[in-house]
Amino acid sequence: MIVGFGFTKVSVERHQTQTPLQKVSVVNDVDIKDVRETPLPVNNRKAVSVDFEFIIKYEPSVAQISIAGSVLYMGDDGKVKAAVEGWKKTKKLDKDVSVEVLNMVLAKCNIKALELSQDV
Numbered sequence: 219m220i221v222g223f224g225f226t227k228v229s230v231e232r233h234q235t236q237t238p239l240q241k242v243s244v245v246n247d248v249d250i251k252d253v254r255e256t257p258l259p260v261n262n263r264k265a266v267s268v269d270f271e272f273i274i275k276y277e278p279s280v281a282q283i284s285i286a287g288s289v290l291y292m293g294d295d296g297k298v299k300a301a302v303e304g305w306k307k308t309k310k311l312d313k314d315v316s317v318e319v320l321n322m323v324l325a326k327c328n329i330k331a332l333e334l335s336q337d338v
Contacts, residue, residue: 220322221258221265222290229284230334244330246274248323250316254306255298256290265292266301268319269312272327274335281338289319309326 220248252269267288274283291301293315301312 219292220289220318221292223287223322223326224271225285225287225330227286228330228334230281230338232281232338233250233281234281235280240278242280243277244274245277246272248272248320249250250305250311250319250326251286253302255302255309258292259289261293264295264298265290266298266315267291268315270319270323272329272331281335283334285330287323287326289322291315291319 237279249271251271252267254267256265256267257263258265267290269288270286272285272287276282293299293301297312297314301315304310304312310316
């Protein structure tokens with residue numbers, strides 16, 4: 219269950235001042251940067267803190283939006299421990315945890331990116 223979400227960096231760059239004449243393609247990517255165990259002050263529970271970077275590129279070299287942040291996932295202690303150990307070994311997030319985390323990242327970041335793209 220997701221118990222926290224926050225942005226740590228938001229960056230928008232427009233490389234061209236005019237609207238491009240050719241077709242613009244939009245490419246987005248989510249990259250998990252770090253996974254670590256985090257103690258919660260509630261009932262001595264532990265959670266998984268997942269740092270991410272969400273990037274949208276408008277090609278060919280029109281603009282780029284970069285959003286970084288972290289998601290706090292709370293589950294039973296076994297799932298938290300397994301997620302952190304799995305990350306340390308393979309740099310991959312447990313499937314059950316990654317589905318919830320990535321859904322939250324995409325939901326929040328796509329909305330923020332839409333707002334930012336309209337401003338720039």
